[in-house]
Amino acid sequence: MAQADDDGAGPGVPAGAAVGDSDGAKSDGDGPPRALLIAALVLSVVAVGAVLAIAASRRAAAPPVAIAAVPAPLAQTPECRALMGTLPDRLGPYQRATTAEPTPEGTAAWRGSGGAAEPVILRCGLDRPAEFVEGSPIQMVDQVGWFRLEDADSQRSTWLCVDRPVYLALTLPADSGPSPIQTMSGVIERTMPAIPIRPGKP
Numbered sequence: 001m002a003q004a005d006d007d008g009a010g011p012g013v014p015a016g017a018a019v020g021d022s023d024g025a026k027s028d029g030d031g032p033p034r035a036l037l038i039a040a041l042v043l044s045v046v047a048v049g050a051v052l053a054i055a056a057s058r059r060a061a062a063p064p065v066a067i068a069a070v071p072a073p074l075a076q077t078p079e080c081r082a083l084m085g086t087l088p089d090r091l092g093p094y095q096r097a098t099t100a101e102p103t104p105e106g107t108a109a110w111r112g113s114g115g116a117a118e119p120v121i122l123r124c125g126l127d128r129p130a131e132f133v134e135g136s137p138i139q140m141v142d143q144v145g146w147f148r149l150e151d152a153d154s155q156r157s158t159w160l161c162v163d164r165p166v167y168l169a170l171t172l173p174a175d176s177g178p179s180p181i182q183t184m185s186g187v188i189e190r191t192m193p194a195i196p197i198r199p200g201k202p
Contacts, residue, residue: 064100065109065119074125074166075106083124083168083191084108092179094120110180118155118173120180126167129160133202138162144185145197162199164192 074080087108089096094110097119106124111117131149138145145163151171159181161168170184 064098066100067104067107069104071127072106072125079166079192080106080124086191091120091183121171123169126169132199134199141181142185144188162197163194
């Protein structure tokens with residue numbers, strides 16, 4: 001008849017071992033530590049967030065602004081080149097935008113946030129428009145004379161700078177406010193000297 005060990009363990013059970021300990025020890029050793037699991041989860045969440053942010057930014061990127069070509073025989077003059085070299089990054093709430101190629105000489109564009117609104121478009125070196133005749137009303141903005149061209153598109157207005165060595169046109173969305181033309185007037189005043197206006201015959 002087998003006798004129990006001194007500490008009371010049954011046959012085949014090592015002294016000092018409790019029944020059921022082997023299962024608990026096995027479960028503790030399965031899988032990676034909890035800290036490693038948490039770190040992996042955090043990295044996964046960060047990676048997913050980065051991918052979503054990149055995808056959102058690509059969807060929000062606006063296409064380049066297409067500028068229609070119009071006759072601008074003086075677009076390559078020193079006056080237009082000097083102006084184009086000092087254009088600001090912002091005109092009020094509008095940010096300088098890339099333009100679709102081929103971009104007409106002497107032109108630039110600014111776009112509102114989100115890229116949904118009509119852009120602001122500048123053209124330098126234009127011919128004198130037929131509408132600008134003696135007696136045409138002139139509006140002064142920071143010592144720069146502007147003549148408003150009638151535009152069949154009610155969503156936009158075009159203003160022609162008429163008291164500089166070359167003619168410049170600024171086309172504005174209907175809801176642009178005064179900031180774009182005020183900012184551009186300051187740039188023109190610093191870049192080009194004022195000269196007497198040269199209207200055509202009525």
